[in-house]
Amino acid sequence: MIFPEEENEEETKRxxxxxxxxxxxxxxxxxxxxxxxxxxxxxxxxxxxGGLVSDNKLADADFFNKFDDDFDDTDIN
Amino acid sequence: MIGVxxxxxxxxxxxxxxxxxxxxxxxxxxLLRGAQDSLRAEPDVNFSILDQLDASKHSLGYxxxxxxxxxxxxxxxxxxxxxxxxxxxxxxxDAGQIRLASDKFVSLCKRxxxxxxxxxxxxxxxxxxxxxxxxxxVSTKRLTALHPDLLQLxxxxxxxxxxxxxxxxxxxxxxxxxxxxxxxYYGGMIxxxxxxxxxxxxxxxxxxxxxxxxxxxxxxxxxxxxxLVSLIHNGQFTNSLPKCASTAAQxxxxxxxGPYIELGNCYNDGKIGELEVLVVAKSGEFENDKNLGLVKQxxxxxxxxxxxxxxxxxxxxxxxxxxxxxxxxxxxEAEMHVLQMxxxxxxxxxxxxxxxxxxxxxxxEQYKSSEMIEVMxxxxxxxxxxxxxxxxxxxxxxxxxLYLGKVGRERxxxxxxxxxxxxxxxxxx
Numbered sequence: 001m002i003f004p005e006e007e008n009e010e011e012t013k014r015x016x017x018x019x020x021x022x023x024x025x026x027x028x029x030x031x032x033x034x035x036x037x038x039x040x041x042x043x044x045x046x047x048x049x050g051g052l053v054s055d056n057k058l059a060d061a062d063f064f065n066k067f068d069d070d071f072d073d074t075d076i077n
Numbered sequence: 078m079i080g081v082x083x084x085x086x087x088x089x090x091x092x093x094x095x096x097x098x099x100x101x102x103x104x105x106x107x108l109l110r111g112a113q114d115s116l117r118a119e120p121d122v123n124f125s126i127l128d129q130l131d132a133s134k135h136s137l138g139y140x141x142x143x144x145x146x147x148x149x150x151x152x153x154x155x156x157x158x159x160x161x162x163x164x165x166x167x168x169x170x171d172a173g174q175i176r177l178a179s180d181k182f183v184s185l186c187k188r189x190x191x192x193x194x195x196x197x198x199x200x201x202x203x204x205x206x207x208x209x210x211x212x213x214x215v216s217t218k219r220l221t222a223l224h225p226d227l228l229q230l231x232x233x234x235x236x237x238x239x240x241x242x243x244x245x246x247x248x249x250x251x252x253x254x255x256x257x258x259x260x261x262y263y264g265g266m267i268x269x270x271x272x273x274x275x276x277x278x279x280x281x282x283x284x285x286x287x288x289x290x291x292x293x294x295x296x297x298x299x300x301x302x303x304x305l306v307s308l309i310h311n312g313q314f315t316n317s318l319p320k321c322a323s324t325a326a327q328x329x330x331x332x333x334x335g336p337y338i339e340l341g342n343c344y345n346d347g348k349i350g351e352l353e354v355l356v357v358a359k360s361g362e363f364e365n366d367k368n369l370g371l372v373k374q375x376x377x378x379x380x381x382x383x384x385x386x387x388x389x390x391x392x393x394x395x396x397x398x399x400x401x402x403x404x405x406x407x408x409x410e411a412e413m414h415v416l417q418m419x420x421x422x423x424x425x426x427x428x429x430x431x432x433x434x435x436x437x438x439x440x441x442e443q444y445k446s447s448e449m450i451e452v453m454x455x456x457x458x459x460x461x462x463x464x465x466x467x468x469x470x471x472x473x474x475x476x477x478x479l480y481l482g483k484v485g486r487e488r489x490x491x492x493x494x495x496x497x498x499x500x501x502x503x504x505x506x
Contacts, residue, residue, distance in 0.1 A: 014391055014393065014394055014395075014398060015391060015392040015393040016390055016391050016392065017389065017390055017391060017392055057291070057292075058291075058292050058293065058294040058297065059289070059291045059292065059293045059294065060255055060258065060293055060294050060295050061294040063255075063258075063259065063294060063295050064229060065298060065367075066367075067232050067233065067266070067367060068367070069364075069367040069368070069369055069370045069371075070235065070270060070370065071269055071270065071370035071371045071374060072369065072370030072373055072374075073370075073373070073374055073377065
């Protein structure tokens with residue numbers, strides 16, 4: 001099904017795609033990270049995995065992470 | 078002193094005589110282990126002793142002496158002197174011999190890393206450490222303790238291609254979790270630098286979802302970058318962590334990454350103006366994390382995402398219409414974005430320069446060229462290989478006493494009735 005072309009005072013032409021293609025755009029909203037079928041939260045608690053962190057204690061907090069921020073593309077442009 | 082030097086000379090003679098066969102090397106290794114404390118204690122042992130040894134033929138003995146000679150505090154003078162000696166040894170040494178004393182070899186290579194960083198010349202360490210990783214690895218599937226050090230030097234030297242060369246192997250054997258966390262985090266950053274965002278996501282995902290009993294700082298930083306790369310590459314943000322992430326991660330990551338969660342949610346709304354206001358408001362936090370550059374890429378990607386959505390609704394649009402719809406300044410900016418997206422293969426379109434109209438086209442790829450068949454064949458082969466590895470790991474795990482012991486404990490907690498056999502008593506730990 002083709003939608004009628006829209007026209008404005010400046011005669012800008014916008015040609016729209018057929019309806020069925022619009023449905024494809026909704027599929028893009030699906031999560032990119034597909035959940036795996038794994039043990040639920042209760043099972044993970046049974047395995048004594050960590051709970052809420054207190055006092056901001058993080059493991060390996062002293063790892064080296066003092067790199068320059070090199071990922072700014074506007075510097076290149 | 079003469080007695081001591083005689084003992085050192087005796088060690089040298091043993092190294093020269095016992096480096097040929099595997100049986101001799103085993104005996105030599107025992108001798109060196111016994112002598113290392115006395116060698117370490119002797120102040121007169123110096124670099125000239127190495128002139129009596131051949132680094133390629135007497136690698137094991139050479140390694141023991143070199144490790145003793147290079148220990149101690151790091152200084153610029155020491156670094157300048159020792160870097161070429163260690164580098165030459167790494168290039169010349171026999172892989173089979175140094176694997177017999179892998180801990181010492183790793184220690185020596187880490188010393189090389191400390192030296193090049195002391196001289197603020199990380200690039201000098203990239204080549205030698207790449208060679209060291211290749212010699213230390215028994216198999217390309219095994220992660221070594223040197224992988225993270227190499228990637229760190231590559232990042233600091235901005236030598237991304239060298240770092241990427243060790244990221245293509247499928248790692249399935251790991252000794253220390255921290256090594257894997259750093260490998261994936263640094264590796265993710267290498268891929269970001271090369272704009273290989275899909276690979277970056279895979280690596281960052283691995284550390285975000287890794288098992289951990291306690292929140293890990295490396296995994297947390299990886300999660301922040303994972304959010305940003307997801308926005309750049311996939312054009313969307315998912316509020317919940319992957320289901321396979323640990324309980325520690327599920328419960329705590331969001332607490333430590335508030336600005337990034339806000340950014341992701343704002344991005345999902347698709348409003349550029351609000352996103353830019355948020356970035357300015359939180360720029361301090363992003364700068365502290367050294368993520369501001371990546372945040373700016375994420376903002377830029379929202380324009381592209383919005384343009385991509387237009388291609389799904391329209392066959393033709395004017396550049397001015399595109400600019401208006403995605404809130405760009407003018408038609409020229411819209412043209413720049415569209416051209417970049419065409420170049421990156423994100424969209425297929427033709428721009429008519431005369432009337433400023435853009436015609437969006439279908440993907441011309443029909444997936445039946447010889448190149449595409451090669452790609453698919455390669456992916457299929459890799460998948461088959463990974464599947465075999467997974468089956469082997471599953472079989473090994475199902476026989477592991479520690480695993481069976483835990484499963485046995487939990488079967489006692491839950492009464493499954495008479496339908497299941499109980500785990501044998503010896504596995505109830």
